[in-house]
Amino acid sequence: MSEGNTAAQSYAPGTHPDLPAPIRTTGPVAWVRMNLFSSPLNVALTLVAIGLLWWVMPPLFEWIVLDSVWTAESRKECWDKMEVPEGGACWAFIKDRLRLFVYGFYPQASRWRVNLSFVLLAMAVVPVLYDKMPGRKFGLWYAVAFPFIAGWLLVGGLGLTPVDTDQFGGILLTLIIGVTGISFSLPIGILLALGRRSKMPVMRILCVMFIEFIRGVPLIALLFIASSMLNFFLPPGTVFDLLIRVLIMVTLFAAAYIAEVVRGGLQGIPIGQFEAADSLGLTYVKAQMLIILPQALKISIPGIVNTFIGLYKDTTLVLIIGMLDPLGIGRASLADAVWAGLSREVYLFVALFFFVCCFSMSRYSLYLERKLHTGH
Amino acid sequence: MPASMSDGISEDEIRQPTKELTVGEDVAIEMVAVHKWFGEFHVLKDINLTVNTGERIVICGPSGSGKSTLIRCINRLEEHQKGKIVVDGIELTNDLKNVELVRSEVGIVFQSFNLFPHLTVLENCSLAPIWVRRMRKTEAEEIAMKYLERVKIPEQAAKYPGQLSGGQQQRVAIARSLCMNPRIMLFDEPTSALDPEMIKEVLDVMVELAESGMTMLVVTHEMGFATAVANRVIFMDFGEIIEQNEPHAFFNNPQHDRTKLFLSQILHH
Ligand SMILES: Nc1ncnc2c1ncn2[C@@H]1O[C@H](COP(=O)(O)OP(=O)(O)O)[C@@H](O)[C@H]1O
Ligand SMILES: [Mg+2]
Numbered sequence: 117m118s119e120g121n122t123a124a125q126s127y128a129p130g131t132h133p134d135l136p137a138p139i140r141t142t143g144p145v146a147w148v149r150m151n152l153f154s155s156p157l158n159v160a161l162t163l164v165a166i167g168l169l170w171w172v173m174p175p176l177f178e179w180i181v182l183d184s185v186w187t188a189e190s191r192k193e194c195w196d197k198m199e200v201p202e203g204g205a206c207w208a209f210i211k212d213r214l215r216l217f218v219y220g221f222y223p224q225a226s227r228w229r230v231n232l233s234f235v236l237l238a239m240a241v242v243p244v245l246y247d248k249m250p251g252r253k254f255g256l257w258y259a260v261a262f263p264f265i266a267g268w269l270l271v272g273g274l275g276l277t278p279v280d281t282d283q284f285g286g287i288l289l290t291l292i293i294g295v296t297g298i299s300f301s302l303p304i305g306i307l308l309a310l311g312r313r314s315k316m317p318v319m320r321i322l323c324v325m326f327i328e329f330i331r332g333v334p335l336i337a338l339l340f341i342a343s344s345m346l347n348f349f350l351p352p353g354t355v356f357d358l359l360i361r362v363l364i365m366v367t368l369f370a371a372a373y374i375a376e377v378v379r380g381g382l383q384g385i386p387i388g389q390f391e392a393a394d395s396l397g398l399t400y401v402k403a404q405m406l407i408i409l410p411q412a413l414k415i416s417i418p419g420i421v422n423t424f425i426g427l428y429k430d431t432t433l434v435l436i437i438g439m440l441d442p443l444g445i446g447r448a449s450l451a452d453a454v455w456a457g458l459s460r461e462v463y464l465f466v467a468l469f470f471f472v473c474c475f476s477m478s479r480y481s482l483y484l485e486r487k488l489h490t491g492h
Numbered sequence: 493m494p495a496s497m498s499d500g501i502s503e504d505e506i507r508q509p510t511k512e513l514t515v516g517e518d519v520a521i522e523m524v525a526v527h528k529w530f531g532e533f534h535v536l537k538d539i540n541l542t543v544n545t546g547e548r549i550v551i552c553g554p555s556g557s558g559k560s561t562l563i564r565c566i567n568r569l570e571e572h573q574k575g576k577i578v579v580d581g582i583e584l585t586n587d588l589k590n591v592e593l594v595r596s597e598v599g600i601v602f603q604s605f606n607l608f609p610h611l612t613v614l615e616n617c618s619l620a621p622i623w624v625r626r627m628r629k630t631e632a633e634e635i636a637m638k639y640l641e642r643v644k645i646p647e648q649a650a651k652y653p654g655q656l657s658g659g660q661q662q663r664v665a666i667a668r669s670l671c672m673n674p675r676i677m678l679f680d681e682p683t684s685a686l687d688p689e690m691i692k693e694v695l696d697v698m699v700e701l702a703e704s705g706m707t708m709l710v711v712t713h714e715m716g717f718a719t720a721v722a723n724r725v726i727f728m729d730f731g732e733i734i735e736q737n738e739p740h741a742f743f744n745n746p747q748h749d750r751t752k753l754f755l756s757q758i759l760h761h
Contacts, residue, residue: 386604386606388602388604388606389606389608391569391602391606392602392606392607392608393608394569394595395567395569395595395598395599395600396595396596396619396620396624396668396669396672397592397593397595397596397620397624397672398620398623398624399592402623402624406619406623407608410610411608411609411610414610488610490609490610490652490654
């Protein structure tokens with residue numbers, strides 16, 4: 117009441133109106149004052165941050181954008197075009213290799229199948245992510261069918277020329293492993309989490325053993341097992357595609373982590389929710405589907421997306437068993453004498469690709485959390 | 493009798509039943525020599541209780557005496573280990589089908605509401621009719637609205653439970669149970685978690701329910717409610733039914749020393 121002329125104003129009890137907040141607490145100027153310069157420490161931090169940006173951003177911007185070269189036939193030509201050799205990025209290299217980055221060694225003539233799969237993937241993702249989409253029910257059925265359609269398109273057979281999976285590579289390979297891992301690890305992980313909390317001891321012990329085994333072994337070791345040992349357990353003579361084995365291992369690996377994340381979410385559900393569901397006569401499956409899991413998964417969103425992002429980035433590990441994801445393609449390209457020496461461009465490009473994917477997942481998860489927030 | 497019988501609401505504040513409260517002939521619940529243990533702890537000891545349809549029973553007793561456990565045995569949220577419980581002609585055994593059947597006929601209202609926070613009020617109420625009774629959605633929603641009107645909050649149908657007051661939430665919980673058209677309603681301290689000004693709105697709904705002839709077992713210390721609608725008040729202590737009587741006799745002329753002690757404690761709160 118010490119500011120302005122409102123101080124003198126007084127109201128009879130019960131008649132005090134709602135007054136606007138003091139000017140100084142709203143608006144952009146107030147925001148800057150309150151958030152950037154509110155205390156000596158804050159002022160210092162703000163200045164340090166501005167200094168750092170000033171130091172890093174201009175040269176980086178120059179290298180990436182202003183002094184970069186977009187058309188050239190070789191590294192030499194690239195550097196010749198620059199005022200200072202190596203003073204800018206040589207994006208011509210990435211442009212030259214872009215198809216390799218996207219398709220790997222997928223046969224030229226059949227690349228339309230990959231393109232079509234990308235389009236179909238985008239169409240499958242939309243109904244899964246946005247519940248307001250008209251005709252979503254149909255969209256979801258289509259999304260369930262998508263892996264099989266895409267599998268047929270990419271591998272061939274049944275009228276399409278077969279393509280060997282060791283010709284898959286680049287972004288195509290990352291998306292295959294990432295999308296398969298993400299879409300299958302979630303349901304498997306949920307089942308594992310429910311199994312781990314089951315009242316049936318055998319079920320519980322099996323789930324615990326599986327989860328703990330998978331979590332206790334590095335993914336690389338599992339991938340080596342996939343590439344070398346799985347045949348050991350299969351009848352002799354069976355040919356079991358390496359990509360399929362990798363997909364299974366990556367999926368199981370992520371599922372074990374998802375299971376623990378979801379178990380955490382399940383533990384956050386008050387016992388009263390289970391009792392209310394039971395007391396209405398819902399069966400176990402219906403109670404889980406309608407009452408428990410929607411709430412548990414909502415709590416688990418940050419952990420689930422975290423696991424997905426980890427999985428997506430871990431797909432680069434397949435290069436150790438000889439598969440060429442974008443990072444592998446990049447490294448292979450650097451071996452080319454015509455372009456050798458441009459490792460910064462390659463790694464930055466690969467990093468950007470992964471960052472765009474993972475950052476989108478992260479933002480989507482925040483959107484989802486906000487949307488699902490119902491209480492106060 | 494003193495005007496204020498508990499720390500909650502006095503008898504004359506509660507809406508008095510306007511209809512004659514009648515009791516049917518047939519047995520709704522029968523408990524014979526029921527025992528239950530939590531590990532080594534003997535929580536229910538030789539419980540014998542027969543409830544006729546339309547009867548309204550109030551159960552009271554000190555905290556930890558086994559009141560909740562008793563009524564939770566009736567819809568098998570707790571399993572009894574000895575004796576027999578028959579609800580609406582169906583004996584409660586390990587047969588899951590029977591248990592689900594009994595649960596769809598018996599409603600329960602909890603102290604802490606236990607509404608589903610991720611569903612709207614309307615969805616909370618229509619969920620079980622749709623998924624247990626296999627009703628069409630429109631029909632289930634019609635029924636839900638009917639009961640929401642009966643508990644006097646139809647205007648909150650589209651809200652989420654987190655946006656309602658405690659008293660409103662508890663009334664939604666009652667409506668949710670009623671949507672299953674249950675033959676028996678159990679209440680476990682339905683007003684204990686409520687602020688004083690909201691107790692009455694919930695008790696009034698319960699009085700109305702009693703008038704409609706519902707069989708009710710109510711764990712509560714609201715003695716005003718007990719005198720207004722109960723046929724019988726049961727006093728429990730240490731897992732046993734110590735004493736039972738019709739409300740006036742129970743309050744004015746308790747027989748057992750433990751009952752007298754308990755009544756004096758809640759009356760002179
Ligand atoms: N799930 C349980 N496990 C072990 N002991 C329990 C459990 N539930 C209740 N009890 C114990 O059983 C006794 C009776 O509990 P309860 O029926 O909730 O009493 P009341 O409702 O009369 O307060 C209490 O001593 C309580 O600690
Ligand atoms: Mg209790």
